[in-house]
Amino acid sequence: MKFKQLGIFSKASVIWLCLVIFMVVFGQWIPLPQPTNFDIDAMGVGLFDSLKHPLGTDSNGYDLLSNVILGARPSMLISLISVGIGGLIGSTLGIISAYKRGKLDYVVNTLFNIVLSVPALVLGLALVAVLATNPDPNIEVPTSRRVVVIILSLTIVIIPVLGRIARGATLSWSNREFVVAARSMGMKDSQIIMKHIVPNVLPAIYAVAFLAIGVVIVVEGSLSLLGVGIVDGVSWGSMIARVRGDLEYAPHSMIVPVVVLALTVIACNQLGDVLRSQLDSREGRL
Amino acid sequence: MKSTEPLKRLAQLVLVVLGSTFLVSILIRLLPVGLEDIYVVNPDPAGRAREIRNLGLDLNPFAFYLRWLNGFIHGDFGSYVYPGPTFVPVSQYITRTLPVTLQLIFYVQIVALTISIPLGLLSAYKVGTRIDRFISNGLFIFSSIPSFVLALILAFYIGVKLGWVPPLGYAQPFCSAEDIDRANACGIREHFKLMVLPVVSLSVPLIASYTRLLRTDVIATLREDFVTMAASKGLSNQRILWTHVFRPSSITLFTSAALNMGGLIGGALVIETIFSIPGIGFEIALAIASRQYFALQAYIAIIAFGYVFFNVIVDLTIGRIDPRSRERRQ
Numbered sequence: 068m069k070f071k072q073l074g075i076f077s078k079a080s081v082i083w084l085c086l087v088i089f090m091v092v093f094g095q096w097i098p099l100p101q102p103t104n105f106d107i108d109a110m111g112v113g114l115f116d117s118l119k120h121p122l123g124t125d126s127n128g129y130d131l132l133s134n135v136i137l138g139a140r141p142s143m144l145i146s147l148i149s150v151g152i153g154g155l156i157g158s159t160l161g162i163i164s165a166y167k168r169g170k171l172d173y174v175v176n177t178l179f180n181i182v183l184s185v186p187a188l189v190l191g192l193a194l195v196a197v198l199a200t201n202p203d204p205n206i207e208v209p210t211s212r213r214v215v216v217i218i219l220s221l222t223i224v225i226i227p228v229l230g231r232i233a234r235g236a237t238l239s240w241s242n243r244e245f246v247v248a249a250r251s252m253g254m255k256d257s258q259i260i261m262k263h264i265v266p267n268v269l270p271a272i273y274a275v276a277f278l279a280i281g282v283v284i285v286v287e288g289s290l291s292l293l294g295v296g297i298v299d300g301v302s303w304g305s306m307i308a309r310v311r312g313d314l315e316y317a318p319h320s321m322i323v324p325v326v327v328l329a330l331t332v333i334a335c336n337q338l339g340d341v342l343r344s345q346l347d348s349r350e351g352r353l
Numbered sequence: 354m355k356s357t358e359p360l361k362r363l364a365q366l367v368l369v370v371l372g373s374t375f376l377v378s379i380l381i382r383l384l385p386v387g388l389e390d391i392y393v394v395n396p397d398p399a400g401r402a403r404e405i406r407n408l409g410l411d412l413n414p415f416a417f418y419l420r421w422l423n424g425f426i427h428g429d430f431g432s433y434v435y436p437g438p439t440f441v442p443v444s445q446y447i448t449r450t451l452p453v454t455l456q457l458i459f460y461v462q463i464v465a466l467t468i469s470i471p472l473g474l475l476s477a478y479k480v481g482t483r484i485d486r487f488i489s490n491g492l493f494i495f496s497s498i499p500s501f502v503l504a505l506i507l508a509f510y511i512g513v514k515l516g517w518v519p520p521l522g523y524a525q526p527f528c529s530a531e532d533i534d535r536a537n538a539c540g541i542r543e544h545f546k547l548m549v550l551p552v553v554s555l556s557v558p559l560i561a562s563y564t565r566l567l568r569t570d571v572i573a574t575l576r577e578d579f580v581t582m583a584a585s586k587g588l589s590n591q592r593i594l595w596t597h598v599f600r601p602s603s604i605t606l607f608t609s610a611a612l613n614m615g616g617l618i619g620g621a622l623v624i625e626t627i628f629s630i631p632g633i634g635f636e637i638a639l640a641i642a643s644r645q646y647f648a649l650q651a652y653i654a655i656i657a658f659g660y661v662f663f664n665v666i667v668d669l670t671i672g673r674i675d676p677r678s679r680e681r682r683q
Contacts, residue, residue, distance in 0.1 A: 076490070177365055181372035184660040185653055186619025189637060193649060196641040197380055285499040289623045292501055293638055311505065318509065325502045333497035340493075 077341050080334035087331055090139035097136060125310050125320030134301050135327050141214070141302035142328070146283035149218050150276055153225030158272050160226070161233030166241050166260055176234070179227035187224045191286055194220035195295045213297060217290065221283050228282075232275045236268040270346050277339030281332040288328060303328045362668060366661045373657040374425070374650070378418040381646040391644055394436040404438055408647075421650065430651040433640075443651045446636055451655070453523065454625070454632035458617045460552045462610060465559035472560070473567030473606075474594050480572055488564065496561030501623045504554035508627065511550060518546045523630040551628045555620055559613065563606055570602035577601075604671055611667045615660035 070081065122131040164175035182190070199216040240246065241264060249259050288304030290296035297305050306324040310317070381388065389410045395401045405411050409420045424431065430447060432440035476488040512520025524543035525532060532539040538547075574580065575598060583593045622634030629635070633652060640648040 173365075177368050177372065180365065180369045181376065181657075184369050184373050184615065184657040185377075186616050186622075186656065188619035188622055189653065189656060192622070192638070192641055193377070193380065193653065196649075197384055197646070281497065285501075288499060289501055292623060293626060294642070307502070307505070321505065321509075325506070329498045329502060332499065333494060336493070336497050 073341065076337055080337040083330055083334045084338070087139055087143060087334075090136045091143045094136045094140055097133075122319075122323050125317050131320060131323045134306055135303070135323060138301045138303045138306055138324065138327075141297055142284060142287060142304065142331075145214065145218055145221065145287050145302070146280045149221035149283055150225055150229075150279045152218075153222040154229045154272060154276050154279070156222070157226040157228070157230030158233035158268070161230040161235075162237045162260060162264060162268060165234040165237035166256070166264060172234075175230070179230050179234075182223065182227045183231075187282070188286055188289055190224055191217075191220045191290060192293060192295060194223065195290060199295070210297060217287065217296065221286065224286070225279055225283065228279055229272055229275060232271055233268055236271045237264055240264055240267045270342065274339050274342035274346060277335045277342065281335040281339070284328060284332055284335075363665070366664055370654070370657050370661050371422075374422065374654045375418050377650050377653045378421055379414055381650060382414050382417065384646070388646065391646075392434045392436070392438065395438075407438070408434065425651070425654060430654075431647040433645050433648050443648045446648070447633070447651070447655065450631055450633045450636045453630060454618060454621050454634060457548070457551060457555070457621055457625070457630065457632060458614060460548060461555045461559065461617065462613075464552055465556040465563055466606075466610065468556075469560045469563035470567060470599070470606075473564040474571055474599065476564065477568045477571035477575065478590070478594060480568075485568075489568070492561035492564055496558045498557070500554045500558055500620055501627060503557060504550065504624055504627045507550045507554055518549050520550070521628045522547055523628075547628075547630075551624050551630060555617065555624055563610065566609055567602060567606045570605050571598055574598050574602040608667050608671065611663045612660075614663045615656060618656050618659070 070078070073081065122135065124130055160175050161179075164172040185193075195213070195216050198219070199213050246259060246263050249263055250256075254262075284303075287296060287302065288307060291302060291304030291308045292311070294308070296302065296308070303324045307321060307328070310320040310324075384391075387410075388408070389405050392408060393401055393404045393410075395404055402411075409417050412420060421431065428444070430443040432442050433446075434440060472488055472492075476485040479485045508520045511517050522538065524538040524540065524547050526539075526541050526544040528539040531537075571594075580593060580597060583597050584590075588597075618634060621632060622637055624630070625632045625635040626638050633655075637649065637652050640646075640652065
């Protein structure tokens with residue numbers, strides 16, 4: 068699929084995600100006010116009101132543009148890493164169990180169902196709360212440990228989501244003629260999986276992985292809002308959580324991170340959707 | 354085949370409940386801080402040992418789980434434990450908070466379905482036209498806005514700025530003597546006024562996904578022969594859509610609506626916290642924040658149980674909605 072053939076919505080989504088990735092990679096070298104420095108002369112500056120603070124400041128005088136740009140890194144890294152690892156583990160389990168069928172498939176499918184039976188947010192919240200506790204409740208858990216725990220929890224949440232997709236796709240592909248032919252010619256199972264199953268299952272996984280990134284960004288935001296996310300960092304979710312009470316004095320300080328987060332989720336959903344509909348039409352032609 | 358299939362399914366669902374409660378049970382024993390350090394503050398060694406035994410913390414994780422399971426089956430959902438030790442049974446919280454959440458979820462589902470069914474039928478009927486594209490794209494954008502974001506924005510603009518409804522709080526639909534005594538907000542009018550914002554913020558993302566599911570299925574059904582037949586008999590389009598097309602197309606929609614119930618509790622958790630509605634989600638967040646892990650275990654067990662319950666409901670009702678699926682399974 069070429070960029071030119073995409074619809075206007077998808078083009079905008081690709082451009083926006085490229086911009087976000089640019090922020091993730093080069094964010095810290097862009098000459099901007101420090102996100103943690105508050106400007107005492109400019110508290111609650113409105114949107115586009117000042118050249119020094121293009122997106123304004125919140126009621127504490129923190130520069131919103133730099134916060135949004137530097138917030139891209141924790142938000143995106145958490146979701147990319149957890150979807151990446153979760154997807155890898157999940158689809159490996161799903162493909163192998165669906166290919167082997169029988170008892171293994173039953174066990175893996177039951178495990179997926181067990182994890183799915185607890186809503187993602189409740190599971191994430193419970194895992195973070197349990198794993199990131201300190202013996203003394205008055206001492207904050209270090210941010211680095213919190214980030215690791217959050218990634219771990221979200222990975223666990225993602226594994227069955229992508230695993231099920233991989234399992235379903237493998238079930239339908241492993242009965243196709245070319246797979247049966249390969250098996251009858253004595254090809255090894257591991258080779259069949261790598262050569263014939265994986266390339267066919269991957270597009271379905273990519274499509275859902277994009278949707279999953281959107282979900283994870285939202286769950287991370289919700290965790291921050293509930294006070295167990297990255298508390299002192301500057302992820303988009305924690306920005307929203309921090310300015311929650313200031314909506315009356317500086318409404319734009321909430322609107323800015325909200326719009327950025329929503330746009331990213333929209334872009335991920337849109338691309339996931341395009342991939343999925345392409346897949347359907349390819350299946351239709353067969 | 355025919356008779357063992359439902360049993361197998363049931364066995365798997367029982368395994369799911371056992372598995373998820375077991376994992377939670379293991380999880381709380383894995384805490385970096387031992388549970389005994391959180392709950393047992395008795396300085397006297399003999400008293401301390403007795404309290405630890407009371408909580409079952411001297412047992413190994415498996416025995417600990419079996420003890421919990423035995424209690425759960427017999428209706429003992431565990432307790433909030435406060436230093437002292439004081440025990441407050443979780444069941445008394447559950448009977449208070451679960452109805453509130455179920456009520457909220459029920460409203461959300463009703464609103465989402467009443468809006469998405471006509472929209473889905475319309476956009477499938479007009480597939481490819483400007484109306485279809487408008488509905489699909491519009492809903493797509495709305496569905497991508499996280500519900501907590503929507504909740505915060507609505508609470509501010511509608512609740513605070515415009516002042517049409519109170520921005521947060523909860524009112525019982527029926528006034529009890531206690532409510533009148535304490536001058537709590539209560540009554541049907543107050544109740545619905547306070548429920549508007551939470552319900553809207555939870556149902557908007559659902560409307561989008563429901564409309565979409567229905568649209569896809571309706572498009573497929575419209576190609577069936579019996580639709581052509583009905584049209585050639587001269588039935589009106591309205592009648593064909595509602596009586597002939599809607600029913601066979603609604604399976605995916607109702608399945609996903611039923612399976613969403615569990616996920617909605619997760620969504621309700623954030624929304625209840627934002628609007629301070631005393632439901633089970635709010636209580637879960639509180640239990641986690643105040644380190645009441647025994648209570649957390651009970652809440653998660655109930656949610657997993659609900660997930661399985663709705664799975665069974667779906668299995669039992671699909672055959673009724675579309676008899677064709679019964680044949681296909683056999």
